[in-house]
Amino acid sequence: MAHAYTEKVEPAVFRALMGLPTPVMRALAGRRVVVDGQVLDTETQWMLRIQRMIREPAAETLPFPEARAALRRQSRLVGGRQPIGLVRDLKVPGAEEEIPARLYVPRGQVATPAPSPLLFFVHGGGMMYGDLDSHDAVCRFLAEQADVRVISVDYRLAPEHRFPAAVDDCWASYQWVVENAGELGADPERIAVGGDSAGGYLSAVTAILAAEAGVPVKHQLLVYPVTNMADKSDSRHTFGEGFYLTTEFMDLAEVSYLHPEQDRRDPKVSVYFTEKVPENLAPAFVVTAGFDPLRDEGEAFARKLQAAGVPVTLRRHAGLIHGFVNMLSLASVARSAMHEAAVALGHGLRAR
Numbered sequence: 586m587a588h589a590y591t592e593k594v595e596p597a598v599f600r601a602l603m604g605l606p607t608p609v610m611r612a613l614a615g616r617r618v619v620v621d622g623q624v625l626d627t628e629t630q631w632m633l634r635i636q637r638m639i640r641e642p643a644a645e646t647l648p649f650p651e652a653r654a655a656l657r658r659q660s661r662l663v664g665g666r667q668p669i670g671l672v673r674d675l676k677v678p679g680a681e682e683e684i685p686a687r688l689y690v691p692r693g694q695v696a697t698p699a700p701s702p703l704l705f706f707v708h709g710g711g712m713m714y715g716d717l718d719s720h721d722a723v724c725r726f727l728a729e730q731a732d733v734r735v736i737s738v739d740y741r742l743a744p745e746h747r748f749p750a751a752v753d754d755c756w757a758s759y760q761w762v763v764e765n766a767g768e769l770g771a772d773p774e775r776i777a778v779g780g781d782s783a784g785g786y787l788s789a790v791t792a793i794l795a796a797e798a799g800v801p802v803k804h805q806l807l808v809y810p811v812t813n814m815a816d817k818s819d820s821r822h823t824f825g826e827g828f829y830l831t832t833e834f835m836d837l838a839e840v841s842y843l844h845p846e847q848d849r850r851d852p853k854v855s856v857y858f859t860e861k862v863p864e865n866l867a868p869a870f871v872v873t874a875g876f877d878p879l880r881d882e883g884e885a886f887a888r889k890l891q892a893a894g895v896p897v898t899l900r901r902h903a904g905l906i907h908g909f910v911n912m913l914s915l916a917s918v919a920r921s922a923m924h925e926a927a928v929a930l931g932h933g934l935r936a937r
Contacts, residue, residue, distance in 0.1 A: 596662050602635055603628065603915040620823065623875040626904035626918045632663075633829065633906075644714060645834040649744070656710065657719045664722025665914025668729060670695040674717075677738060678761045680753030685739040687717045688769060689728040702733040702934035703771035704806070705759055707791070709782030709910075711838030712751050713743045722913050723781070723923075730927030733934055734771055736762060740787070744841040751842075752853050755787045756794050763800055775934050777804035777867070781910045782830075782879065783838070785810025789856045789869075789886070796863035804933030805869035806926060808910055809879045810886065812857040814839055815849035818881035828876045830907035835878065857886050862893035868936075869895060870929040872922070875903035898929065 605613070610631040618625035641659075644652040670692035676683040694701050704727060708720040717739050728735040740754035759778065766773035778788040778795075785807040795802045825832035843854065852859040871887040873880045880901070887899040902909070902922045909919040 599635065599662060600915065603632065605631075618876075620876065623903040625828075625876055625906075628915070628918060629876075629904065629906055629909070629912075632912075632915070633827070636829075643831065643834070645831065645837045649713065653714050653716070656714045657716065660719040660722070660911045663912045663915055667722045667725035667913060668692070669725040670729075672725075677736075677758045679741065680750065680757045684741070684754055684758060685717055686758065687721070687724070687737045687739075689724050689735040689737070690770065691728045691732050691734070693732055694734065694770070700767065700772040701770060702731075702775040702777070702803070702931070703762070703766065703769060704728075704731070704733055704735045704777045704779055704930060704934075705762055705788075705791075706735050706737040707740070707755055707778070707780035707784035707787045708737065709780060709784040710742075711834060712748075712783045712787075712842040713838055715742075715783070720781075720784075720911070723910050726913050726923060727779075727927050727930060730924055731931035731934070733777075733931060734769065736769060743838075747841075748843050748847060749853060751783075751787055752790055755791045759791050759795065760800060774801055775803050776801065777806060777930060777934055778802055779804075779806030779808070779930065780810075781808040782907065783811055784808075785883070786812060786856055790853055792867055792869075793852070793856070793859060793863060796866045802867040804930065804936075805867050806872075806930050806933075807869055807883070807886075808872045808926065809874055809877050809907055810856075810871070810883050811879055812855060812886040813882040814843070814855045815858070816882075818878075818885070820881040821878040824876050824878045824880070828878075828906045830878050832878070857882060857889060859889075862890060862895060864894070866890070866893075866895050868933060869897045870926065870933060871897060871899045872926055873899070873901045874905040874907055874909055875901060876905065877907040879907060900925070 614631040671690040673688045677686045708715040741750040780788040850858045873883045912919040
């Protein structure tokens with residue numbers, strides 16, 4: 586009975602609180618938060634305050650099964666039920682065994698026989714959390730807003746499967762997607778890689794491996810990617826507490842994912858340390874959030890790609906926090922940011 590109450594009543598209360606008029610939210614959220622000349626978005630600040638008021642436990646303080654369930658629930662709460670034309674669950678080859686995947690077809694393409702562009706999506710969650718359900722709303726939204734098919738893959742998670750399991754699964758499944766694009770209704774020459782946070786990191790590594798192997802990638806969508814596990818940037822120190830993604834979470838992700846003796850400057854661990862960026866690397870749309878601990882390393886990676894001659898668009902949403910990709914049902918600024926990313930994805934996949 587308590588579980589049913591949490592699932593039915595809590596979402597209604599939460600959405601009611603997030604649906605208050607902006608002036609009311611502004612009054613309830615507290616004093617404006619200004620850091621680095623950036624002003625925290627009002628809806629985001631109010632959401633963080635609600636989280637503190639209801640004493641929502643941080644995922645990193647829970648055992649792994651409970652944390653994974655909590656993040657799945659939170660994602661559904663803020664993501665809502667986004668429309669989509671067609672969804673199909675399937676299995677695709679990973680590095681060692683088949684892994685779950687999910688194909689999303691936008692409404693405008695359900696009855697279209699012609700091969701269409703496709704996004705190969707990799708979810709975030711610190712390489713230890715997240716699955717097809719935690720990022721279901723994100724994939725639906727990107728598919729519809731970009732008018733492209735999306736396939737999301739459920740790579741193996743740490744600590745049960747440490748590095749390089751996630752990298753190997755993404756690379757193996759990406760190759761399968763390209764080779765079997767026709768089965769997915771996709772054009773193998775118009776496939777993008779993309780993801781958020783850990784998924785951004787895994788997408789960036791996949792794009793580089795593909796470029797080195799001559800496997801086509803048309804576009805990269807990297808949303809606040811983890812790019813440097815060796816050095817702690819200024820933003821990691823500045824925003825490591827109070828803005829959803831915490832230092833404790835990032836430390837847990839690192840010790841769960843990497844072996845103690847692992848070289849943190851291995852390019853497959855910290856993609857920023859890629860020595861030679863392939864000349865044929867796909868253009869990238871890199872998105873960061875102003876109040877995100879990962880902000881600086883994502884932007885440093887974007888500049889590294891630019892310096893190597895890769896076409897890069899870097900977009901910082903100054904008032905947002907880590908995790909905004911999931912906030913599609915309540916935060917208008919976050920939804921607008923994701924719409925912009927979807928438009929860029931659609932353009933990137935259709936560019937000549």
